[in-house]
Amino acid sequence: xxxxxxxxxxxxxxxxxxxxxxxxxxxxxxxxxxxxxxAVINGSLRQVESRATRLGTDRLILAQDHVEAGRRFxxxxxxxxxxxxxxxxxxxxxxxxxxxxxxPVVATHADVFRAQGIELARGRFFGREDVRQARxxxxxxxxxxxxxxxxxxxxxxxxxxxxxxxxxxxISVPPAAESDLLDEMGYQRDHPxxxxxxxxxxxxxxxxxxxxxELMREDVLMVPHTLFPDAAPRWxxxxxxxxxxxxxxxxxxxxxxxxxxxxxxYTNAILPFLYGExxxxxxxxxxxxxxxxxxxxxxxxxxxxxxxxxxxxxxxxIRRVEGARRWHIALQFxxxxxxxxxxxxxxxxxxxxxxxxxxxxIEPLESVTWTFPTLEAAVLVLVVSAVGLLGGVLPxxxxxxxxxxxxxxxx
Amino acid sequence: xxxxVMSFAVRGLVRRPLQTALVFFALSVALAATxxxxxxxxxxxxxxxxxxxxxxxxxxxxxxxxxxxxxMASPLRFSDCDWMRELxxxxxxxxxxxxxxxxxxxxxxxxxxxxLATTEDWGRIxxxxxxxGRFFDAGERGVGVLDEWVAKKLFPGxxxxxxxxxxxxxxxxxxxxxxxxxxxPFEIRKKFDELDVTGxxxxxxxxxxxxxxxxxxxxxxxxxxxxxxxxxxxxxxxDPVVFAERIRARMGERARSVWVWARKKWIGDVLQAADxxxxxxxxxxxxxxxxxxxMIATVSLVxxxxxxxxxxIRRVEGARRPQIIGQxxxxxxxxxxxxxxxxxxxxxxxxxxxxxRYISWPPAFLAGDxxxxxxxxxxxxxxxxxxxxLRAASLDPVRVLREAA
Numbered sequence: 001x002x003x004x005x006x007x008x009x010x011x012x013x014x015x016x017x018x019x020x021x022x023x024x025x026x027x028x029x030x031x032x033x034x035x036x037x038x039a040v041i042n043g044s045l046r047q048v049e050s051r052a053t054r055l056g057t058d059r060l061i062l063a064q065d066h067v068e069a070g071r072r073f074x075x076x077x078x079x080x081x082x083x084x085x086x087x088x089x090x091x092x093x094x095x096x097x098x099x100x101x102x103x104p105v106v107a108t109h110a111d112v113f114r115a116q117g118i119e120l121a122r123g124r125f126f127g128r129e130d131v132r133q134a135r136x137x138x139x140x141x142x143x144x145x146x147x148x149x150x151x152x153x154x155x156x157x158x159x160x161x162x163x164x165x166x167x168x169x170x171i172s173v174p175p176a177a178e179s180d181l182l183d184e185m186g187y188q189r190d191h192p193x194x195x196x197x198x199x200x201x202x203x204x205x206x207x208x209x210x211x212x213x214e215l216m217r218e219d220v221l222m223v224p225h226t227l228f229p230d231a232a233p234r235w236x237x238x239x240x241x242x243x244x245x246x247x248x249x250x251x252x253x254x255x256x257x258x259x260x261x262x263x264x265x266y267t268n269a270i271l272p273f274l275y276g277e278x279x280x281x282x283x284x285x286x287x288x289x290x291x292x293x294x295x296x297x298x299x300x301x302x303x304x305x306x307x308x309x310x311x312x313x314x315x316x317x318i319r320r321v322e323g324a325r326r327w328h329i330a331l332q333f334x335x336x337x338x339x340x341x342x343x344x345x346x347x348x349x350x351x352x353x354x355x356x357x358x359x360x361x362i363e364p365l366e367s368v369t370w371t372f373p374t375l376e377a378a379v380l381v382l383v384v385s386a387v388g389l390l391g392g393v394l395p396x397x398x399x400x401x402x403x404x405x406x407x408x409x410x411x
Numbered sequence: 412x413x414x415x416v417m418s419f420a421v422r423g424l425v426r427r428p429l430q431t432a433l434v435f436f437a438l439s440v441a442l443a444a445t446x447x448x449x450x451x452x453x454x455x456x457x458x459x460x461x462x463x464x465x466x467x468x469x470x471x472x473x474x475x476x477x478x479x480x481x482x483m484a485s486p487l488r489f490s491d492c493d494w495m496r497e498l499x500x501x502x503x504x505x506x507x508x509x510x511x512x513x514x515x516x517x518x519x520x521x522x523x524x525x526x527l528a529t530t531e532d533w534g535r536i537x538x539x540x541x542x543x544g545r546f547f548d549a550g551e552r553g554v555g556v557l558d559e560w561v562a563k564k565l566f567p568g569x570x571x572x573x574x575x576x577x578x579x580x581x582x583x584x585x586x587x588x589x590x591x592x593x594x595x596p597f598e599i600r601k602k603f604d605e606l607d608v609t610g611x612x613x614x615x616x617x618x619x620x621x622x623x624x625x626x627x628x629x630x631x632x633x634x635x636x637x638x639x640x641x642x643x644x645x646x647x648x649x650d651p652v653v654f655a656e657r658i659r660a661r662m663g664e665r666a667r668s669v670w671v672w673a674r675k676k677w678i679g680d681v682l683q684a685a686d687x688x689x690x691x692x693x694x695x696x697x698x699x700x701x702x703x704x705x706m707i708a709t710v711s712l713v714x715x716x717x718x719x720x721x722x723x724i725r726r727v728e729g730a731r732r733p734q735i736i737g738q739x740x741x742x743x744x745x746x747x748x749x750x751x752x753x754x755x756x757x758x759x760x761x762x763x764x765x766x767x768r769y770i771s772w773p774p775a776f777l778a779g780d781x782x783x784x785x786x787x788x789x790x791x792x793x794x795x796x797x798x799x800x801l802r803a804a805s806l807d808p809v810r811v812l813r814e815a816a
Contacts, residue, residue: 022709067475067616068484070581203684205617206609207478254523257510258579265611303437
């Protein structure tokens, strides 16, 4: 019996394809707009935590403000930082000892390879011992794509400023693709939206350090900083857990400003969106809008259902006369609305994922990606279906009260 | 004739109270949702415009470039202020900017601030409202004026006037007595400040425009004293963009490492960038509008389909097609207008709720936006009535009645 009622309801839906389509698409949009934010936020969160080093989401780059500052960075400061901030995993100082036409040469710590997640293709890295003893060795770190480095080879000797000659003892693995190159805030360098990012960054007053971006884009020879004892570090690169980077940034800036260093600090631009407090307000707003959408959707669906019951009073009366009981008819309406909402919600989930995929594709921040938000999607489908069922109760209740004789006589 | 049509329309509405109420309800909810979303989006732009205009449309900023290739000393000297004053015929206030950390007895958390050492003229040049006390006077020492953002951080819930702020800069402690607080020009950031992802990556010279500063009296005595820049106010009615160009020309060789820009132009650029993002946000609005539009059309459509019999009877009674279509359209128009009025109230309520809880700008109900959403709602509802009404009116009444019976 129940099966028959369900079949009648479904046939009713098919018999009025236009009305079914209209209600369905409303539910689909509502669900899709609810699925999209958690898909992107959960996906990015996972990506940021699992690939922190490659995406630079665990990184803070302290650069010297270009306008004269009270104090310049020094190697002692770099060494002091990990002791003062236990959450730091690595702290390395870097300075450019040769730039321009020749191979850029960076004087730095032995930790740099582990901190930046650099993989070795051939040879070896220089170690702490090499740095301590100021050995004349260097490692070519590849940032350009291609099988062979354009310049120096393993074992070659390179003459640096102050007539210091170093031997290339190691060469790193080149990045897999051009799109693997990220700037200091985690934006892809060759993304189609790159120009827009550049304009917005300048509009809000953020300027790339031209030397720093050169180091991140070209092949660089890294040598122990002890070879150039007089060169002060120009950048300090720090690594920590992505979740603690923002708090660390604020503490570092307070402390270093108080001491007169006045650094400019670059962090990955996605972090405030994932770990900030404000984003909770934004999400809450999003939820409020979603609830509003559901309210509008259900009120309109309810109105449509009630109106269609009025339109179908004759049909109901005839079914009653045929022997259908009141609850049969009530059930029929509940099934109709329930089916519409459930199917709509189920179709809305893939639409939400498609929106998330499009959103990620136009995003030049490499850390932004999507994942299937299982829990959120399940809750959403349940809530929308439940609301749909509730929406079906009102017309069902009305349908139950129709007296067939009255109705048909009136007709 | 039209009077008769309208009276039929009114009677049609009154006689079917349930249907009327339902369509009215659905229409007003859908319209209210559209109006609220439009008001929230327009509100952002309106607030930004109001915010930005407060920073001074007649002010020119002159400062050392924040994007030099090498770290270098400022090429600007205190004596530059003299020729800038002469050239523009307005006021000039030099400044020297350092970052520092400020603490007060009232707050446990320190606040990172930009310390701008300047002259008393700053207070006359930048048109920000003083919400507590006054700007410092010539010759005062050990005093400072806070931006509202700093005052709120250091003196939460209490007035900052007369308070003592301890600042460390260059590693040295300093004590500042607060003599005034300047209004925060950026209302919009009160709830979304954190989403400024780039604050720490800005050169301190540009952080001047963040309005998170403490203004202290600087000692400018020697003409060759290094300054980081100056703010210049052009006389009333003169175009600051032209004067900025003149100052730049006068800089000669130095122009490469010095920035000269009129705040007026910057305001225009920022608003343009904001327009772009509003445009992107409008995509969301378009989706909502389309969905509500379809909803309105559906409701109108469903409401009319149940009335084929009634229409047929009216035809048999002698009513002509235009009369019937006129009656149905009239009903729809009356309902839409009433629903629009109710939606306005509903939208205002929803906007008030949103503002109280989520957003830090007042939603702006612009007449153009309201007319657009009302117009679209009425047009869609009208269209969704007209098409089935045309069909209903053109049906053969005999057939309709026979089928119904």
